[in-house]
Amino acid sequence: MAVLDLAALHERISAELGSDVLVRDREPYARDDGAEGPYMPGLVVRPRERAEVAPLVRLCHAFGVPLSPRGAGTGTVGGCLADHGGVVLDLGGLRSIVDIDERSMLAVVEPGVLTAELHRAVEARGLFYPPDPASLKICSVGGNVATNAGGPRACKYGVTGNFVLGLDVVTGTGASHEVGHRSIKGVTGYNLAGLLVGSEGTLGVITRCILRLVPRPPFAVTLLASFADEAAACDAVHRCLTGGVAPAALELADRTCTELLARSGTLAVELPPGARALLWVELDGDGAGLDRALLRAADLCRGAGALAVAEATDPATREALWDVRRALSHTLRAHWPKKISEDVAVPLARLPDLAAAAREIGARHRVDVASFGHAGDGNLHVNFLYDPKASRDIGERVDRCVADLFAATIALGGTLSGEHGIGLSKRPYMPLEQSQELRALQLALKRAWDPQNILNPGKVFPPG
Amino acid sequence: MAVLDLAALHERISAELGSDVLVRDREPYARDDGAEGPYMPGLVVRPRERAEVAPLVRLCHAFGVPLSPRGAGTGTVGGCLADHGGVVLDLGGLRSIVDIDERSMLAVVEPGVLTAELHRAVEARGLFYPPDPASLKICSVGGNVATNAGGPRACKYGVTGNFVLGLDVVTGTGASHEVGHRSIKGVTGYNLAGLLVGSEGTLGVITRCILRLVPRPPFAVTLLASFADEAAACDAVHRCLTGGVAPAALELADRTCTELLARSGTLAVELPPGARALLWVELDGDGAGLDRALLRAADLCRGAGALAVAEATDPATREALWDVRRALSHTLRAHWPKKISEDVAVPLARLPDLAAAAREIGARHRVDVASFGHAGDGNLHVNFLYDPKASRDIGERVDRCVADLFAATIALGGTLSGEHGIGLSKRPYMPLEQSQELRALQLALKRAWDPQNILNPGKVFPPG
Numbered sequence: 046m047a048v049l050d051l052a053a054l055h056e057r058i059s060a061e062l063g064s065d066v067l068v069r070d071r072e073p074y075a076r077d078d079g080a081e082g083p084y085m086p087g088l089v090v091r092p093r094e095r096a097e098v099a100p101l102v103r104l105c106h107a108f109g110v111p112l113s114p115r116g117a118g119t120g121t122v123g124g125c126l127a128d129h130g131g132v133v134l135d136l137g138g139l140r141s142i143v144d145i146d147e148r149s150m151l152a153v154v155e156p157g158v159l160t161a162e163l164h165r166a167v168e169a170r171g172l173f174y175p176p177d178p179a180s181l182k183i184c185s186v187g188g189n190v191a192t193n194a195g196g197p198r199a200c201k202y203g204v205t206g207n208f209v210l211g212l213d214v215v216t217g218t219g220a221s222h223e224v225g226h227r228s229i230k231g232v233t234g235y236n237l238a239g240l241l242v243g244s245e246g247t248l249g250v251i252t253r254c255i256l257r258l259v260p261r262p263p264f265a266v267t268l269l270a271s272f273a274d275e276a277a278a279c280d281a282v283h284r285c286l287t288g289g290v291a292p293a294a295l296e297l298a299d300r301t302c303t304e305l306l307a308r309s310g311t312l313a314v315e316l317p318p319g320a321r322a323l324l325w326v327e328l329d330g331d332g333a334g335l336d337r338a339l340l341r342a343a344d345l346c347r348g349a350g351a352l353a354v355a356e357a358t359d360p361a362t363r364e365a366l367w368d369v370r371r372a373l374s375h376t377l378r379a380h381w382p383k384k385i386s387e388d389v390a391v392p393l394a395r396l397p398d399l400a401a402a403a404r405e406i407g408a409r410h411r412v413d414v415a416s417f418g419h420a421g422d423g424n425l426h427v428n429f430l431y432d433p434k435a436s437r438d439i440g441e442r443v444d445r446c447v448a449d450l451f452a453a454t455i456a457l458g459g460t461l462s463g464e465h466g467i468g469l470s471k472r473p474y475m476p477l478e479q480s481q482e483l484r485a486l487q488l489a490l491k492r493a494w495d496p497q498n499i500l501n502p503g504k505v506f507p508p509g
Numbered sequence: 510m511a512v513l514d515l516a517a518l519h520e521r522i523s524a525e526l527g528s529d530v531l532v533r534d535r536e537p538y539a540r541d542d543g544a545e546g547p548y549m550p551g552l553v554v555r556p557r558e559r560a561e562v563a564p565l566v567r568l569c570h571a572f573g574v575p576l577s578p579r580g581a582g583t584g585t586v587g588g589c590l591a592d593h594g595g596v597v598l599d600l601g602g603l604r605s606i607v608d609i610d611e612r613s614m615l616a617v618v619e620p621g622v623l624t625a626e627l628h629r630a631v632e633a634r635g636l637f638y639p640p641d642p643a644s645l646k647i648c649s650v651g652g653n654v655a656t657n658a659g660g661p662r663a664c665k666y667g668v669t670g671n672f673v674l675g676l677d678v679v680t681g682t683g684a685s686h687e688v689g690h691r692s693i694k695g696v697t698g699y700n701l702a703g704l705l706v707g708s709e710g711t712l713g714v715i716t717r718c719i720l721r722l723v724p725r726p727p728f729a730v731t732l733l734a735s736f737a738d739e740a741a742a743c744d745a746v747h748r749c750l751t752g753g754v755a756p757a758a759l760e761l762a763d764r765t766c767t768e769l770l771a772r773s774g775t776l777a778v779e780l781p782p783g784a785r786a787l788l789w790v791e792l793d794g795d796g797a798g799l800d801r802a803l804l805r806a807a808d809l810c811r812g813a814g815a816l817a818v819a820e821a822t823d824p825a826t827r828e829a830l831w832d833v834r835r836a837l838s839h840t841l842r843a844h845w846p847k848k849i850s851e852d853v854a855v856p857l858a859r860l861p862d863l864a865a866a867a868r869e870i871g872a873r874h875r876v877d878v879a880s881f882g883h884a885g886d887g888n889l890h891v892n893f894l895y896d897p898k899a900s901r902d903i904g905e906r907v908d909r910c911v912a913d914l915f916a917a918t919i920a921l922g923g924t925l926s927g928e929h930g931i932g933l934s935k936r937p938y939m940p941l942e943q944s945q946e947l948r949a950l951q952l953a954l955k956r957a958w959d960p961q962n963i964l965n966p967g968k969v970f971p972p973g
Contacts, residue, residue, distance in 0.1 A: 148747065148858035149887075171751070193696045204694060206703070207671065222947050228854035229886045230668060231924040232657045232707040233931060233942055234969060235951050239670070239703035243696040260751050283612065287635070287724050289795050331753050334798040390692035394612035422693045423613075463694040471697075478697055483686050487699050489957035493950060505698060 049130055051087040054108045058090060061104065062097050066090050074115065074126075074133045078180070080385060081123030081469045086113070086133040093138050095155060095213070095252045102250060102499075103219030105132055111502050114246040116156060116188025119180040121386055122468030124192065124245045129502050134250060136187050142166050143253070150258045151210060151227060156187020156251050163256075173261040175202035178464070179371040187251050193243035195464035197294035197327065197370070200421030202259070204464065206242040213253035214241055217495025227255055240490075245466050246501045248494040262329035265293065266339050267357040267366050269312070270346040271320035275299050275404075275416075278322040279397040281349035282420045285326060286393070288345045290338040294327035295421030296370055299400060301430075302417045305380060306369060313365040314355035324351075324420070325370055373417050374426070381413065381430035385443055387471075389454040390424040390463030402453040403427045409449070410442040424463030451477055467505045475507050513594055515551040518572045522554060525568065526561050530554050538579065538597045542644070544849060545587030545933045550577070550597040557602050559619060559677070559716045566714060566963075567683030569596055575966050578710040580620060580652025583644040585850055586932030588656065588709045593966050598714060600651050606630050607717070614722045615674060615691060620651020620715050627720075637725040639666035642928070643835040651715050657707035659928035661758035661791065661834070664885030666723070668928065670706040677717035678705055681959025691719055704954075709930050711965045712958040726793035729757065730803050731821040731830050733776075734810040735784035739763050739868075739880075742786040743861040745813035746884045749790060750857070752809045754802045758791035759885030760834055763864060765894075766881045769840060770833065777829040778819035788815075788884070789834055837881050838890070845877065845894035849907055851935075853918040854888040854927030866917040867891045873913070874906040888927030915941055931969045939971050 058067060068074075068089035075083035087110075092098055105112045111131030118125060127133050139155035142163065146152070147170050154163060160174075160181040167174050177196035178184055184194070190212070195204040211225030214237075225231065225238030241248055272278040278297055285292050298306065300321040307316045316323075324346065328338045343354045357363045369376075378384050391399045400416055403425070407414030413430040429446045431439050451461055451474045461471050461478055475484060484506045491498070522531060532538075532553035539547035551574075556562055569576045575595030582589060591597050603619035606627065610616070611634050618627060624638075624645040631638050641660035642648055652658070654676070659668040675689030678701075689695065689702030705712055736742040742761055749756050762770065764785040771780045780787075788810065792802045807818045821827045833840075842848050855863045864880055867889070871878030877894040893910045895903050915925055915938045925935050925942055939948060948970050955962070 146856065146858060149856035150750070151856065193700075195694055199694065203667075203671070206700070207667070216950070220946060220950075222944075222950065224947070226854070226924040227856045227922045228888070228924050228927065229857065230659055230663065230854050230883070230888045230927040232928055233925045233935075234939070234948070235712075235954060236657075236670070236703050236707055237951070239700050239706075242703075243700055248699075260753065263753065286614070289724065289727065333801060337797060390690070390694050392610065392613035392615065392691045393693065394610060419694070424692065424694050458691045460690040460692050460695040461697045463692065464696055466696050467698065475698070480686070482684060483688070484698070486680070486684075486686065486957060487701070490699060490704075490954055493953035493957060 049087060049110050050108060054104060054110055055088055057104050061100055066092055066097060068135065077118050077120045077123060077125050079121035079123055079470060082126050084126045084128045086127035087130045088132045089135055090132055091135040091138045095139055098250055098252050099215045099219050099221050102215050105499050106217060106219050106497055109497060111499050113501050114250045116185040117183055119184040120188060120192060121465050122470040124466050124468035124504060128469060137185065145170055147172065152256045152258055154186055154254050154256065156185060156254065158186045160184050160186055160189060167258050168261050171261050172258040174256060174258055176205045176208060179374060186254055190242055190251055190254055191246050192466040193464065195419060197296050197419060199419060200295050201291060201293040206239060208257045209238050209242050209254060210257050211255035212238045212241055212251050214249035214251055216249045217497060217500045225255065229257065245468060245505055247491055247504055263331050264335050265327060265329040266335060267363040268326040268342055268354055269314055269366055270324045270326065270351040270354045271316050272322040272351055273319055275322045275400040276397050277350040278324045279400065281324050281346045281351065282396065284345040284349050285342055286421060288341065290328060290342045292326055292421060293329045294325060296325040297417060297420035298323040299416040301415035302373055305376060311369050313362050317353040320352055325366065377415050377428050377430060382432045385429045385447060387427045387447060387450055388462050388465040389427060389450065389459055391454060391457045391459030393423045395457040396420060396423050398457055399425055403450060406446050406449045410446045412442055412446050469504065472505060472507045513551060513574050514572060518568060518574055519552055521568050525564055530556055530561060532599065541582050541584045541587060541589055543585035543587055543934060546590050548590045548592045550591035551594045552596045553599055554596055555599040555602045559603055562714055562716050563679045563683050563685050566679050569963050570681060570683050570961055573961060575963050577965050578714045580649040581647055583648040584652060584656060585929050586934040588930050588932035588968060592933060601649065609634055611636065616720045616722055618650055618718050618720065620649060620718065622650045624648050624650055624653060631722050632725050635725050636722040638720060638722055640669045640672060643838060650718055654706055654715055654718055655710050656930040657928065659883060661760050661883060663883060664759050665755060665757040670703060672721045673702050673706050673718060674721050675719035676702045676705055676715050678713035678715055680713045681961060681964045689719065693721065709932060709965060709969055711955055711968055727795050728799050729791060729793040730799060731827040732790040732806055732818055733778055733830055734788045734790065734815040734818045735780050736786040736815055737783055739786045739864040740861050741814040742788045743864065745788050745810045745815065746860065748809040748813050749806055750885060752805065754792060754806045756790055756885060757793045758789060760789040761881060761884035762787040763880040765879035766837055769844060775833050777826050781817040784816055789830065841879050841892055841894060846896045849893045849911060851891045851911060851914055852926050852929040853891060853914065853923055855918060855921045855923030857887045859921040860884060860887050862921055863889055867914060870910050870913045874910050876906055876910050933968065936969060936971045
C-alpha cells in the first residue's frame with residue numbers, strides 16, 4: 046500500500062469544506078456491527094450537506110486516498126470499515142426527507158435518513174415504505190441501498206432494490222450523476238440504479254435516493270406459531286406461501302432460538318411444551334379480507350403440525366412480538382461471548398435442508414448454532430456461538446463451521462449472502478460461488494466508475 | 510465501418526457449427542415490429558442448442574464482426590436489427606422450458622420460449638409468471654429480458670426484471686457466465702442480472718433465464734369503465750391505486766382509441782354515448798375478497814365520474830376485453846397508413862398532464878394522436894398517426910411531434926421509454942435525458958462486457 050499523505054488531505058479538506066466536516070473522535074468508526082476490525086480511519090469526514098460530497102471525493106481522488114462511505118454503521122460484514130486506512134465518509138449528517146410526493150407515491154431522501162424515520166413520515170401520509178431490516182430504528186436508507194437490505198416484509202414486498210427508482214451518485218472521480226428515474230418504469234440506458242444497489246460503496250457514493258412507495262395497508266395482524274421441529278415450520282412456510290394468504294412476512298426461529306426465548310420470558314405469548322421452532326406470520330390488508338386470511342393462515346400452520354398458534358391483532362402485542370424477533374441477534378449475543386453470523390440464502394425448496402445442514406455442521410464441529418430469519422425468502426441468519434476462551438481450538442472449529450456452511454449453501458443452489466453483503470467478512474469465500482473470470486468482469490465494471498480504485502478498495506472481491 | 514469478411518466467417522461457422530445453423534432467407538430479419546430498417550443482415554445464425562452460442566460469439570469476436578441478438582423480432586425500436594451489417598443471432602430455436610421447480614417457485618427457460626408458452630406451462634402447475642407484454646403470444650422471454658418488457662400486470666406485479674433471478678450470458682468475447690442466483694434474495698457481488706435486464710443485447714447474449722414465479726391467483730375479474738375524458742379516467746387510476754383494491758392492471762385508452770373501438774364493434778360490451786376514455790381494471794385474488802374488491806373498484810371509478818362500468822367475470826368475456834386492449838396497436842395501424850409509436854413514462858401524478866400534452870402536441874402539428882397504455886405505471890404509448898402521402902411536410906410535422914413529446918415528458922420528470930427500450934429509434938433523443946458524461950460511463954461499462962464492441966454496436970447510445 047502506498048503511504049497516504051493524510052496531513053495534506055486534511056489541510057485541503059479544511060480549506061475547501063471547513064474544518065467542521067472533520068470528525069475528531071475516529072474511534073466509533075473503527076468497527077461496524079460485525080466482527081471485523083478495529084480499523085482506525087485516517088480521517089473521518091461528515092458532510093453537512095449533499096453538495097460537499099463531490100468535492101470531498103475529488104480531493105480523495107486527487108490524493109489517491111481510499112474512501113469508505115458509511116451509513117449508520119449497522120452493517121455486519123465490515124463493508125464500511127477503512128481497512129486500507131484513508132477516509133471514512135460518514136453520510137449520517139445528510140438526513141433530510143427532501144420530498145414525499147403522495148400523488149406519485151414516491152419519496153426523495155438523503156442517505157442518512159433512518160429507515161424508521163422514513164417509515165413514520167410516509168405512513169403519516171397514508172403511504173408505506175416496506176423494507177424493514179431488523180436494525181430499522183438505527184440504520185439509514187443509504188446503507189440499506191448500498192447493501193440492498195431486506196427484512197421480514199421482503200417476503201411480500203421485496204427488498205430495498207425493489208423500491209429504488211433513482212439515485213444521485215458521486216463516482217470515484219468525483220463526478221455527480223443522477224441515475225434511474227422518477228417514473229415507476231424506465232428502460233432508458235442501462236439499469237445503473239440497479240447496479241449501484243448492493244454495490245457496498247465500491248462504485249459510487251449515494252447522495253440522494255428516489256424511492257417508490259405503496260399505499261399503507263390499513264390493518265395488519267401477526268401470528269406466532271410453534272412447532273415441534275424446524276422441518277414442520279418449513280412446511281408451514283411452504284403452505285403459507287402457496288395457500289392464498291399472501292403473507293407479508295414469514296420468519297423462522299430454530300430450536301436454539303426458541304428455547305432461549307421460552308426461557309427468557311420476553312415473548313408476549315406463552316409457548317406450549319415441546320416448542321422447538323417458531324414461525325412469525327405477518328398478514329396485512331383490509332379488514333374483512335384480513336380476518337379471513339388470519340383464519341386461513343392459522344389453519345395452514347396447524348396443517349403443518351403447529352403445536353399452538355397465537356394471534357396478535359392489537360398493535361402493542363404485535364409490536365412486542367416483532368421486537369422480540371428483531372432483537373434475536375442481540376439476544377444471542379447476550380448469551381454467548383462471541384457470535385459469528387452468516388446470512389445465506391437458498392431456493393425455497395431447500396430451506397429445510399439448509400436449516401438441517403446448519404444444525405449438523407454445528408454438531409460436527411461442537412459449536413453452538415442458532416438459525417433464524419426470512420424463511421419466506423429462503424434466507425437464514427445462521428449464527429455460530431462460542432466462548433473464545435472455552436478451548437484452544439475453538440477459533441479453528443468456528444472457521445470450519447463457516448466454511449462448511451458456505452459449501453453446503455452452494456451445494457443447495459444457494460448464495461453466500463441474502464442481504465448483508467460480502468464486505469470483508471465473506472470475501473474469502475467468493476471463489477466458492479463466482480469464478481475468477483466473473484470477478485474480473487465485475488472489477489472491470491468498478492474501473493468504469495472508479496478508475497483509481499479509491500472507493501472501498503478491496504471490498505467484496507478477494508485479490509487475484 | 511471496416512469491411513467485414515463475412516464469407517470467411519460463413520465458412521468458419523459452417524465448419525464449427527454445421528451449415529444447418531445458417532439461415533438462408535435473411536429477409537424476415539431486416540425489420541422488427543417498428544419503423545426502422547430495412548437492414549439486411551450479412552448472415553443469420555439460428556443455433557439449435559445453447560452450447561452453440563459461445564463458439565459463435567467467439568468467431569464474431571475473432572473476425573470483428575458485429576452481432577445483433579434477436580428474440581422473436583417483436584421489438585419496436587430496431588434493437589435487434591443489423592444496422593452495422595454483420596450477423597443476426599436468432600435465439601428463437603432455443604425454446605426449451607428446462608425446469609419448473611414448483612416448491613422453489615422458479616422456472617428455468619431458454620430465451621426463445623414464447624411468453625405465452627411459459628404462462629401456460631407454469632399456470633398448469635398452479636404458478637404464475639406475471640409479465641404480459643401485449644405481444645405475449647408471439648414474443649419470447651429472452652427478448653422480454655433484453656428490453657425489460659412490461660405489460661398490464663406490471664401494475665401489481667412489476668416488470669420482467671422483477672422476476673429475473675439469474676441469467677446465463679455470453680459476453681462479447683464469447684465467455685460464458687452464470688450471473689444472479691436461484692434464491693429469491695442474493696447480494697453476492699454486483700447485480701449483474703439486473704444490469705443485463707434491459708441492456709438490449711449490447712452487453713451479452715442471454716442463453717438461459719432463471720425466473721421467479723408466484724402462486725397463481727385463483728380468480729380474476731375485469732372492469733371496463735368509460736369516462737367523458739381522459740382526466741376523469743386518470744382520476745380513477747389514482748383512486749384505484751390508493752383505494753385498497755390492489756389492481757393487477759389499470760389500462761387507459763384515450764379519445765381517439767375509444768371512438769375507434771366504439772365504431773369498430775369489437776368490444777364485448779356496449780359503450781355509453783359520450784364515452785371518450787376507457788379504463789380497463791383487472792383485479793385478481795381469492796373469491797370472497799375479489800367480490801368485495803370488484804364492488805369497491807366500480808365505486809372508485811364512479812366516484813371519478815365513470816359513465817358506465819361493465820364487469821366481466823367469465824374467462825371468455827375477460828379474454829375478449831383484453832384481446833381488444835392488446836390489439837390496440839394493430840387496430841390503429843389498420844386505420845392509418847403509418848404510425849410512430851412512443852413509449853414514454855412519467856411520475857404517476859403527471860399522467861393527466863402527459864395525456865393532455867400528447868393531445869396538444871398532435872393538434873399543434875396537425876397530426877392525429879392516439880394514446881393508450883399502462884396508466885397504473887404512468888407509462889403511455891403515444892402514437893402519431895398519418896398518411897405519408899397526405900402532404901409534403903407531414904414527415905417533418907411528425908418529427909416535431911416526437912421531439913415535442915420527449916421534451917414534454919422530460920419536463921414532466923419522465924423518461925423516454927418505459928418498456929420498449931431505446932434501440933435505434935430513440936437514440937437521437939438520449940441527450941435530452943442523459944448527459945454526455947453519463948452516456949460515456951455506460952459505454953465504459955459496455956467495454957467491460959464487450960471490449961471489441963461487437964454486440965449491437967451503436968445501439969442505445971448516440972455517437973459522441
